[in-house]
Amino acid sequence: MSVGVTRGVALRGIAGHLVDIECHVGRGLPAFDISGLPDTALRQAPQRVRAACLSADVSLNSRQLTFNLSPASIPKHGTGFDLGIAVAALAACGELPVGAVRGIAHLAELGLDGRLRHVAGVLPAVLAAQRSGCAHVVVAPEDVVEARLVDGVRVSTATSLHGLVKAYRGAPRGLLPEAPETSSSTPAPADERRVDLADVSGQHEARAALMLAAAGGHHLLLNGPPGSGKTMLAERLVTILPPLTREQALETLAVRSLVGSMPSRGIDLVPPFVAPHHSASVAALVGGGSGAVLPGAVSQAHHGVLFLDEAAEFGGAVLQALRQPLESGQVVVARAREQVAYPARVQLVLAANPCPCGEGHGKGLLCRCRPTERRAYAARLSGPLLDRVDIQVQVPKVSLADLHEAPSDSSADVAERVVSARASQRRRWEMQGWQLNSQVPGPVLRRTPWRLPSATTAALDRALDLGQVTLRGYDRVLRLAWTSADLNGRGTPSATDVGLALMYRTQGAVAA
Structure with missing residues (x-):
């Protein structure tokens, strides 16, 4: 009996959790069981993995295989665990070096012919792997460019499971080679806007x-x-x-x-x-x-x-x-x-x-x-x-x-x-953790040192008393007034800025 372990990533939104894909090879009738809250697509992985391994000249049909996706309490979705399940099984069966695959995250779907296929969410998955300390991932060829966007992560690939097995067996000290450069991950030029x-x-x-x-x-x-x-x-x-x-x-x-x-x-x-x-x-x-x-x-x-x-x-x-x-x-x-x-x-x-x-x-x-x-x-x-x-x-x-x-x-x-107005806002609020006037809580603008003089806010105060604006609307008018002042190079809003903000607050309402 032996155990093979490799890694995958379970996504919850754009957050992810590094998952240990464990495979145990036992004695008994052939079986292929997956635990760890798999969804429907993941429960169908045995058929894809068995066929892909046959295409890689390795058979799992006579083995009793038990898989655990740990931590088992986190729901697992999608077909992106296929490659990790196949690699863990091959490591447990002695076809791949156990130590080489343990620390690598495998993120790809397997075709019945053994091909590595694209899966959605590669970028957030690689980001999650990097934040959890995993510095090496294997993805499908079409996902290499996406995975390379994350700094500090070694990206490897193969066209098929058969090719990946050969790469593992032939790699010095079990270290897979990096994927070849196929496209630039530098920022795309920002001047491609077609409208003005x-x-x-x-x-x-x-x-x-x-x-x-x-x-x-x-x-x-x-x-x-x-x-x-x-x-x-x-x-x-x-x-x-x-x-x-x-x-x-x-x-x-x-x-x-x-x-x-x-x-x-x-x-x-x-x-x-x-x-x-x-x-x-x-x-x-x-x-x-x-x-x-x-x-x-x-x-x-x-x-x-x-x-x-x-x-x-x-x-x-x-x-x-x-x-x-x-x-x-x-x-x-x-x-x-x-x-x-x-x-x-x-x-x-x-x-x-x-x-x-x-x-x-x-x-x-x-x-x-x-x-x-x-x-x-x-x-x-x-x-x-x-x-x-x-x-x-x-x-x-x-x-x-x-x-x-x-x-x-x-x-x-x-x-x-x-840009100039936003720079003024950043200098004003960055110590409090905000970047823009629209992000500043209303109570902050109504208290010292940001509270405006009553003569400046007289029109707004009157609108609040008359019920023409709510307290939320009052705060939003103040935020807009600060933005108007920033655009005009003023350090604090004037009565004109507050009046302009109040006018913009109500004039576009759909007429009854």
Whole structure:
């Protein structure tokens, strides 16, 4: 009797746990048992592993094999344990050196012909392995570029189980060779953006609101008739946001890895832009699903922009599900046996028409909607959701004069101002652990030394007394006022900054 041990990774969201894959070869009738809370896909591993081993000229059919995935209390999902199970079995049977495979994490699915195949979530799995002290992984050839994004980890690969067995047997001191360089893991160039803010004609107020949102990380509502440029403005928000840091890019790519939408090469430093269709379900927007819990659109937009076009057409339950992630910056999906957390620090951009026909604002004579229809349409964007949106702005139709104006500032010009404003915020708040004004808790801004003079906040105080803003809205106006001051190079907000923030707070609400 003998035991072979190697390693795999069990993912829970983008967090992972290093798992010991133990195989015991015993006496008795042939068997292939797996314990350790495997899911359906993992329970089907015996068929794939037996066929792959036969293709590698090694038979496991006459052995009594018992596998334990330790710690056994953590649920295990997916086919990424196939390779680790096969290697542990071959080590236990004496086909591979036991010491060589013990400290290596094997992350790949096995085909019936023994080929190593891609699995989702390689990047977060390798990150988890590195944080747990595992410095060597074996992945499928198509996952090498993704695994190489993690610094300090040796990456090996093979096209098939047969090739991996030969590599183990021929490696000096059992150390597998590193995978050959196939593509660069350096950051992809950030100048590949195909859109520019200069493309937008007119809309000076909306452009200013967009810059304010980018500078402080504030949520934004664009309300106006069809064809006024709401979608164009939203799509250009990422062009004025600062590039992601490497750490932020890896967090974003870890989420994308789970849903199979990794870039073809390199680390993408451009903030993600995710725009789900208005027919999306709650699970599609915030995460969920049967079996493995997958991240939704709000997590895929982590460190970027979540754009909900035609926001009033989304289901009420879908929009309400956004309230908690917008406050906490993460999504927690609860299941009977586990809770899965995904990051969700996003900038929300909503675009809505003023009424069902779209002509409700400005030229009211063109509106064909009954008052009851307009009130029902306005109610689709609930007060609690709009209370979390700092900037609400009207986007009127573009006039002929707007078309003949000289081009406005480009994305590069606006981005410079945004970077400068964010640098001011970082210097102010970094000792407290915040980066942006939108992340600062309201009580901090209402206490010394950040409390503004009563003369500066007089209009805001009056709005709170009259019930025109909630306490959450009061705090968000203060945050927006600090961002306005940062954009204009002022050390503290003036009454003008507070008044501007208060105006943006309420003017874009869908008309009843």
